[in-house]
Amino acid sequence: MMKSLLPQSQLRRSAAAAASAAAARSSGGASGGGGADGVSSDAGAGGRAPATSTFWFLLHALCCLVSLFLGFRFSRLLFFLLFSTTALYSSTSSSSSSAVLRATTTTTTTTTTTTTTTNTFTLSFAAGSNPPPSNPSNHSAALDDAAGHTQSHVVVGRHGIRIRPWPHPDPVEVMRAHRIMERVQEEQRRWYGVKEPRHVLVVTPTYSRAFQALHLTGLLHSLRNVPYPLTWIVVEAGGTTNATASLLARSGLTIVHIPFPDRMPHDWADRHATENRMRLHALRVIRERKMDGVIVFADDSNVHSMELFDEVQKVQWMGAVSVGILAHTGTADQPRLSEEDKQNMPLPVQGPACNSSGQLAGWHTFNSLPFTGKTATVVGEAAPVLPRGLEWAGFVLNSRMLWKEADGKPDWVKDLDAVGENGEEIENPLILLNDASSVEPLGNCGKKILLWWLRVEARADSKFPQGWVIEPPLEVVIPAKRTPWPETTTELSSELVDTKPDQEDRRLSRTNRSSRSRSTTKRKEN
């Protein structure tokens, strides 16, 4: 498109050059014709008198010099100044003077900010291909007459790029914009956020073992991300230990660290029972201290999504969420599932089931039939660990339900003292209720799984450094190869690897008199 306009633009440029020369003279020499415009003026000036031609030559030279400094934008500026004022800003005279002002400022900034390095030649094409400014008004007027419209003041064609003198942010405006953002966000919270965020009380039974740091660190990070005020109630079997306490202290959360007298047993059935009693103990502490909030049962090895904590804000008295059950097998041996087992295999989910009107109709539980006989009995055994019935992790309580006196406490809640007194099995929180049908299903009626239940443990006798700190420092029993000991002579070849330590030790013992720390010369125990 540009190239096809070449002959046209040549004519225009000579016209522009003549016009610009006139303008140059009239505007007091501050601006001259564009450099390239001068080129065509030579062609046009061929037949003039010598005096005039000298004049044109001098003008051309002047223009070239000016263009050297200001660049190709110069001719474009001129064209813009001359012709754009009439067409583009025909509305008011004041706007045309501001257009001139803007145009001058355009020059000063674009020369420094421009990155395209098109030469003057191209520019003139572009300038030239703009329909001559006297024409667009005529052209569009003619067209408009035909179409019967009034003339639009929006003109087709090339426009200047408007840049203000100092195109950088103004601090006052930035502050105002931030105030707008704050107000919008506050409004968003009011509309879509939780109205009054309730305190979350997280109950976690734990005990000191190899995998405790792994599980608690994960849970700790999840809880730190919860946007609501939170209290973490950690019940530790076997009494409180420094290791657990230091881990909890580093979390920055509000911790209530409760000791539980019994030690954690080594087989899964007993461990489940003990954990249940630990949770009940925590609930009693909550009742004693009249802690207010929503109680979430977060086992240390479980994984929780953030949506869980948003969802539990909605609970009235007791809610149930869907829990994904991760029955980790641990060995390469998958439990052999027959074809029909595979077909009948329900989803590994435990949670509330609703009928079509959104009411609680029953419970989904994990089908452990395919795993019968192959589940782990001892903690740390390489076999799947399965949940039993309904896990506590899938239930959420309002702490006021446990208080002796609470406004609006429903009568289908049993008193906490009546539970667990006779040492019966406390399988799941439904035991706290007289009537299990008043449980609220959360998470889109149980359709959304908000947390995952997992049990992964090492063997009970696994060794791990206390507090995961290496103390005292380990002994170096094999000397490092690069320490500057006295040369090993060439006799010491790589094949003699097993004799090497002995030889080195012999050498070391000889050089023992030198000041070497004893710890580096200990013999390796073979």
Added chain:
Amino acid sequence: MDVKPTLFFFSQRRRIKTVESDSDQWPAGKSNGAGAGDVLEDDPIGKLKVFVYEMPRKYNLNLLAKDSRCLHHMFAAEIFMHQFLLTSPIRTLNPEEADWFYTPAYTTCDLTPQGFPLPFRAPRIMRSAVRYIAETWPYWNRTDGADHFFLAPHDFGACFHYQEERAVERGILPVLRRATLVQTFGQRNHPCLQDGSITIPPYANPRKMEAHLINPATPRSIFVYFRGLFYDMGNDPEGGYYARGARAAVWENFKDNPLFDISTEHPATYYEDMQRAIFCLCPLGWAPWSPRLVEAVVFGCIPVIIADDIVLPFSDAIPWNDIGVFVAEDDVPKLDTILSSIPLDAVIHKQRLLASPAMKQAVLFHQPARPGDAFTQILNGLARKLPHRKGVFLEEGEKGIDWNQGLESDLKPW
């Protein structure tokens, strides 16, 4: 005052009913615009009857069969309108009782390998289609097309060209001079916008937008957002032609302003980012309209419209002055001042209006159609033009359209 709007249709989340009082409920489906909200809710069924001409396959289905990209680009409204009308209750099979006549001709379906529609055959296709209906049925000649409507979703509507100068030279196709044009292009006092046209939004894929919805509680932390070209390097590397220099001005003035998140990148999170922004720029490009307006309305981002004299879609139904911010192209260097000086209450008011589900539905071409969507608004627009004025039917001896008017190249049969 606390208000809690109900979430709009295509959000998957449902809230458990809490014991909060119902007086806090956001009036569902109502927009708070001054009176314009009522028009949004109009139901066209029973108010008009549309007869769809049976066109030979070469005008529509064959063109679509050649290139199925026609269904996904921003001009796809013409195809979806045809499909909608075929199964709509307002369609009539008896042309004698029809108020409006529709001619399905997919004129923007002639695509380059890159997917851009070529406008060169479009006027010939349209003219040939009109000739066909004039010769096959008597209804065109009765009124010379005054009770017919056509969809022209291309850059400059029925001027059938993507370059403004060329489009202005061509003008609207002469045979369509008396018909109602349903087009995306709208600019006041422009030769390509004829009186009585209905401006519609460009097509944006509703399913794709639905798939990228995020939690509305995510705080809006971007002040101004824009993704797109500032300089069209292929056609106008210097700037000044493209967007009348407005986009280049935006870049040059605000490229280092931290409040303006503007760039030419194509992020994968484009829709999600729009939902985290307060203002979304909708500047003109080669043509004044763009799908950005639709996206801004759907994602609740206040559109900042930088296009002088633009006529926005469904302007009699959607209160654009209340929803969006209009900035003159000359005022682009002062854009940050303008936007940061908008009073806080005005911003909140605009956000509330944008949150209205009716508004979001009205700019979308849902597949299948939903009540209150863009198809319904087009029919509402057509219904509002009824009953036809007296001058619609040609009197005896009144001269009709000159079939030989127009550019030489357009007169070639197709």
